[in-house]
Amino acid sequence: MDLNLLKTFYEVATQLSFTKASKKLYITQPAVTSQIKSLEESLGGISLFKKIGRNIFLTNEGKILLKYATNLVKTEKEILNIFSDLSKGVRGNLVIGATYVMGTYFLPVFLGKFKMKYPFIDIKTVISNSSVTISNVKNGKVDIAIAGLYKNQVKSLVTKLFHTEKMVFIASNNCSLLEFDTVEPESLESIPFIAREKGTVTREIADKWLKDHGLYKNLSLELGNVEAVKRMVEEGFGITIIPEIAVAREVKAGYLSILNVKGNDLKVNYYLIYPQDALSVKVINVFIDFLTGNPLTSASIS
Numbered sequence: 001m002d003l004n005l006l007k008t009f010y011e012v013a014t015q016l017s018f019t020k021a022s023k024k025l026y027i028t029q030p031a032v033t034s035q036i037k038s039l040e041e042s043l044g045g046i047s048l049f050k051k052i053g054r055n056i057f058l059t060n061e062g063k064i065l066l067k068y069a070t071n072l073v074k075t076e077k078e079i080l081n082i083f084s085d086l087s088k089g090v091r092g093n094l095v096i097g098a099t100y101v102m103g104t105y106f107l108p109v110f111l112g113k114f115k116m117k118y119p120f121i122d123i124k125t126v127i128s129n130s131s132v133t134i135s136n137v138k139n140g141k142v143d144i145a146i147a148g149l150y151k152n153q154v155k156s157l158v159t160k161l162f163h164t165e166k167m168v169f170i171a172s173n174n175c176s177l178l179e180f181d182t183v184e185p186e187s188l189e190s191i192p193f194i195a196r197e198k199g200t201v202t203r204e205i206a207d208k209w210l211k212d213h214g215l216y217k218n219l220s221l222e223l224g225n226v227e228a229v230k231r232m233v234e235e236g237f238g239i240t241i242i243p244e245i246a247v248a249r250e251v252k253a254g255y256l257s258i259l260n261v262k263g264n265d266l267k268v269n270y271y272l273i274y275p276q277d278a279l280s281v282k283v284i285n286v287f288i289d290f291l292t293g294n295p296l297t298s299a300s301i302s
Contacts, residue, residue: 003072005039008032009048009062010069016056091120092283097142099200100226101165102270103127105245107146114290121283131199137273143284144274148201160272162291165243167205167266169259170251172236183261185213192220192238194229202268206241209266230256243268 011021012032022029040048048062058066098107103125111123126133126142130150136142137157146162169183177183177191193210196203210216220238223229226246233240234255250256272291278284 002038002042005035005042006065006069006072007076008035009039009065010073012036012049012056013058013062013066013069016058018056090118090282090286092281093122093124094144094283094287095124095126095142096287097126097128097133097136097145097147097273099130099133099147099270100127100196101202101243101246102146104226105248110291110294113294114287117290118286121286129197129199130201134273137275140275143281144272144278144287146270147273148268149271149273150199150201150204154273156276158272158274158276158278161269162272163270165245165268165270167202167241167264167268168244168247169239169261169264170230170233170242170247170256171239171259172234173254173257174236175239175257175259177259178257181260183259185215185261185263188213188215188218188239188261191218193218194221194223194232194238194240195219196226196229197222197224202241202243205266205268209241241266 008021008025011024012018015021015024018029018032018036022032025032036048040046043061043065046061047059048065049056050059051057096107096111104127107125111125115121115123126136128136130148131153133142133145133147134150134153134157137145138153149159171178175191177187180187193206193215195206207216207219210219221232223232226242229240229242230247230250232238234250239259244258247256247258251258272288274284274288279288
């Protein structure tokens with residue numbers, strides 16, 4: 001099949017006009033008509049368009065083909081963009097700040113893809129909690145950061161919502177409460193809570209929930225990183241409240257379990273944070289464009 005015919009079909013199908021498609025493709029209208037007829041013949045003589053009055057519409061077969069043609073055009077654009085960037089040789093240095101959750105469970109996969117497209121950009125990451133990460137943006141230690149908004153630190157900085165992550169209650173597989181489909185908050189009164197260190201947005205969210213439900217007294221252990229918290233929970237020393245992305249692999253593998261606590265709607269927002277004048281720097285613009293074009297999903301870390 002001639003791929004150029006599919007591209008012509010795509011233009012006619014999206015414009016629903018042979019005239020507009022001919023102008024877009026810089027060819028004559030008869031040439032467009034001829035190419036569509038050739039495409040229909042190559043597909044077994046089916047009709048891709050139907051005419052009602054002076055207007056044209058896609059047939060059912062045309063609607064099916066449009067899905068594939070759209071993917072073709074999208075893929076072609078991606079290929080051209082990638083090699084255009086390589087030929088331009090976008091290069092420079094980029095220092096990225098991130099919280100432990102974003103820096104550990106998202107950035108590694110994302111940066112691998114980013115480096116494939118921009119091999120001449122040298123990258124350094126600085127991983128810390130939200131409070132320190134935001135301070136690093138303000139004092140110029142990092143160019144851009146992905147973090148939760150911590151207190152009033154972000155004045156004079158640009159903040160754009162990047163991702164909202166659900167927070168879940170995690171327990172060891174031996175936790176007796178797992179036998180219940182839904183757990184009432186008061187059922188947690190006898191169970192120790194294990195928490196991240198202060199200075200993190202997730203810790204603030206967890207603390208507020210514990211206080212609101214009269215369970216702050218159960219906070220028995222504070223650890224400096226997510227992996228240590230997960231390991232303590234896995235060993236059965238208590239439960240924790242943690243962003244779901246941070247435990248997706250362990251839950252999928254069967255090392256940890258999610259407690260379905262009644263009324264849990266806890267979420268944590270992660271933001272792109274950078275100085276007001278950051279967009280004047282080419283590599284930061286490139287990073288933001290690539291980041292926002294590759295939204296975070298569970299597939300990113302599975």
